[in-house]
Amino acid sequence: MLTAFKQYLQRNAQISDQQFDLIAEGLTVKEVPKKTVLLFSGEICSHVFFVSKGLLRAYTVDGTGKEHIIQFAPEDWWISDRDSFYCHQPSIFTIDAIEDSIVIYLDHSFFEKAAALTPEFNNFNLKSLHNAIRYMQRRINLLLGATAEERYLDFIRLYPNLTLRIPQWMIASYLGITPESLSRVRKELAHKNFKP
Amino acid sequence: MLTAFKQYLQRNAQISDQQFDLIAEGLTVKEVPKKTVLLFSGEICSHVFFVSKGLLRAYTVDGTGKEHIIQFAPEDWWISDRDSFYCHQPSIFTIDAIEDSIVIYLDHSFFEKAAALTPEFNNFNLKSLHNAIRYMQRRINLLLGATAEERYLDFIRLYPNLTLRIPQWMIASYLGITPESLSRVRKELAHKNFKP
């Protein structure tokens, strides 16, 4: 069950087999069927989730009941409410499974242990955070100035393999538009004979 | 010139006087008059800037020539294009001074030295990154769902003391709306006798 996670760490954090065995001791791995909620908004988030297989999402619900998808997490991605996890605030996100998934639950003790055992892990962790920031800056930039069509095209470019796995209304929510608008955008693109 | 930075590190990273002296050796501090550009888009960003006094901003320019402000950085804030700094990509941001400012230029060697000399600095650095992420998630969430008025109110709540220092058209750019729209939003709020 842990092999995907092991390979991921070896590829990205230069962690040896022995190091991994030390770090991985006591980890929780769960099979989560589609629609399972891993974190309810309002809870304190006590885990960072690593997606070994499947697809998760994090979203907020605004005052009018509308969902806004903050992040998708397919295989080899992390997902969490870092605000809640690190600052022990009640979470504003809900995290659930879009597909049947296999998820590794990482708690604070894991990160402490990993940091203490291997300095490589620290560097890797820093790099991950920088990546998260890069990725969010790109998204903010798009939300500030790009049209619905531009945002959709950027999404396809960035996540070509997710486009088919995620229902359209979720993509619309991620882009900050309504499902109807996305449908119209797609029609327009088809009309200009755009090849996905 | 470095006292603001020193106090900041002592407050936030539990760094002692001696540790600071070690870390701070060789740092560059510059006075940057209003409108000075610290980083041109297209350049590789080789510094993280710490604002000791004054006010900086980072912005992108889109295809139609419009500016989109990504971040403001008043006293005691960091600003940089982290993508460019860490991944040695050409920067997509321009960083310039909104007010006459005093800025500390921190390069890679500073971060390496600081991390090696004091483990506290590492933790502090991690915490800073988490803060950046929190703050960006909040912004994404607003951009996804909130109206111009809601975004403006959130801005005022989050940066009460910046509202007066930043020209309105820049606030509009930060919120992702036109200066005209912001003017109308403010008029509306005044009409509902809103107290800023």
Next chain:
DNA sequence: CGCGTTTCTTACCATACATCAATGCGTAAC
């Protein structure tokens, strides 16, 4: 398979915000 539920599409109209243009105001330059 058949039935219900969810998702996608399409049409019509509503609205928030953008765009364009004109005016006024304050500050800096000369």
Next chain:
DNA sequence: GTTACGCATTGATGTATGGTAAGAAACGCG
């Protein structure tokens, strides 16, 4: 002091996207 420029405001008009409602298609489940 006068001129000039940047910034804020306001009004008229345009456009992208939202809201609602309906039907079609796809999916899930007994």
